[in-house]
Structure formats: C-alpha cells, structure tokens
Amino acid sequence: MYKVLIDAGHGGKDPGAVANGIQEKDITLKVSFGIKQRLEADYEKVQVLLSRSTDVFLELKERTAKANASGADILVSIHCNAGGGKGGFETFRYTSASQASIKLQDTLHKAIMAKMGGTDRGQKAQNLHMVRESNMPAVLTENLFVDVATDADRLKQASVIDAIIDGHVQGIATYLGLKSKGKEVKSVTQERNINAPSGWAKETWEELTKKGFFDGTRPGAPITREEIAIVVGRVLKYVEQKG
Numbered sequence: 001m002y003k004v005l006i007d008a009g010h011g012g013k014d015p016g017a018v019a020n021g022i023q024e025k026d027i028t029l030k031v032s033f034g035i036k037q038r039l040e041a042d043y044e045k046v047q048v049l050l051s052r053s054t055d056v057f058l059e060l061k062e063r064t065a066k067a068n069a070s071g072a073d074i075l076v077s078i079h080c081n082a083g084g085g086k087g088g089f090e091t092f093r094y095t096s097a098s099q100a101s102i103k104l105q106d107t108l109h110k111a112i113m114a115k116m117g118g119t120d121r122g123q124k125a126q127n128l129h130m131v132r133e134s135n136m137p138a139v140l141t142e143n144l145f146v147d148v149a150t151d152a153d154r155l156k157q158a159s160v161i162d163a164i165i166d167g168h169v170q171g172i173a174t175y176l177g178l179k180s181k182g183k184e185v186k187s188v189t190q191e192r193n194i195n196a197p198s199g200w201a202k203e204t205w206e207e208l209t210k211k212g213f214f215d216g217t218r219p220g221a222p223i224t225r226e227e228i229a230i231v232v233g234r235v236l237k238y239v240e241q242k243g
C-alpha cells in the first residue's frame with residue numbers, strides 16, 4: 001500500500017493569495033479533496049492522507065511533522081500563485097533535492113501541463129519549507145495565478161479544476177507505478193463474446209427468442225431505447241392475444 005500525502009496550502013486565518021474573488025486556500029482544499037477521491041477510486045493499493053481536510057490554519061512545521069510521522073512515500077503541496085505577469089503553471093523542488101524528488105517533479109509537472117495547458121513557467125528549485133523539511137520525495141505545485149485575470153477566470157471553471165486534479169492524479173500514479181482499477185474492468189468487458197448468451201441468462205434468452213420477443217442475435221450487446229420499444233411492442237401484442 002502506497003501512502004501519498006497531499007498538503008492543501010494555507011487555511012483558516014491564512015487565506016493565501018486573494019484576488020478576483022478567489023481565495024487560494026479554497027482552491028487548494030478543493031484540489032486536494034479531488035486528488036484523494038480520484039486516486040483512491042481509480043488506482044489499487046494507494047491511500048491519500050491530507051494535511052488538512054477543513055478550513056483550518058496549520059503552521060508549516062506542523063504539516064511536515066505530520067507528513068514525516070505518517071510514513072508517506074511522497075508529498076505534494078498544492079498552491080496557487082500570485083505576483084502578476086502572464087500567469088501560468090510552475091513547480092518547486094528543494095535546492096538540493098534528491099534524485100527521487102527531481103523525478104517526482106518532472107513526472108508531475110509534465111502530467112499537469114498536459115492536462116491543463118497554458119503557460120509553462122518551468123520546473124524550479126527553491127529553499128521552501130515544505131520541500132526542504134519533508135523526509136520523502138516532495139514537490140510543491142503552483143496552479144495558476146489568482147491575481148492574473150485570465151488565470152483567475154480559468155480557476156473559476158470546473159473543467160480547469162478537474163484538469164488540475166487529473167494532472168496530479170496522473171503524475172502521482174505514473175511516478176509510483178500504480179495499477180489502474182478501471183483498465184482491468186474494461187478489458188474484461190471487451191473480451192466478452194457478445195454473440196453468446198451468459199450462462200445465467202441462457203435459458204431465459206432462448207425461451208424468449210423462441211416466443212419471438214427477441215431475434216436471437218447479439219445477446220451480449222448494449223440495447224438502445226428504440227430496441228426496447230420494439231420488444232415492449234411485441235410483449236404488448238402477446239398479452240393482447242392471450243387476453
């Protein structure tokens with residue numbers, strides 16, 4: 001079981017960057033929840049721990065102490081940027097980061113840019129508490145600028161928040177080599193022979209085909225509304241004749 005610590009930046013009395021009707025702390029919490037939900041729903045053997053799950057203030061040292069005590073395999077700290085200019089996306093590792101942190105940053109950065117698009121401000125190194133004091137590979141993501149109008153407009157769109165969440169999920173899954181639950185289900189469905197009835201349905205299928213309700217072909221195929229209408233029509237005619 002892999003453990004991923006997602007750190008939602010700011011919170012409580014510290015709203016982070018505030019502009020254009022957006023508070024950074026709200027975006028970081030929303031994105032963190034989304035990452036937890038999607039990663040645990042879509043991938044096997046992964047647990048996501050959140051440094052905060054409510055609008056509460058935490059000191060930076062409380063966040064890294066919690067992460068280090070949790071035994072998490074990686075840490076990703078979620079933020080939005082401010083400072084004007086053109087806006088865009090950037091990520092940070094520690095100035096003397098481990099090879100693992102550099103790889104985590106590269107994988108995450110590329111996955112998020114691929115989903116989100118826009119201006120790529122690059123993979124950067126800085127002496128930031130969250131990436132310095134974490135014992136595990138750690139990266140901090142700066143997801144668009146709340147004080148740049150075009151970025152703020154994007155942060156107000158559910159599809160952009162979705163893309164930010166998806167990018168993080170994809171990057172984390174790739175870095176850890178997580179196995180997707182969805183793909184397995186799909187391949188089982190695709191392997192099914194739609195021309196042969198399932199064992200549990202075979203007897204009824206053949207009986208109803210004999211009575212003329214179905215034409216006997218493609219028992220495993222999905223059904224359309226019009227096909228159901230035809231079958232209902234045949235049933236009604238059958239009931240009328242009986243009655």
Ligand SMILES: [Zn+2]
Pocket residue numbers: 009010016017024079080
């Ligand atoms: Zn921040």
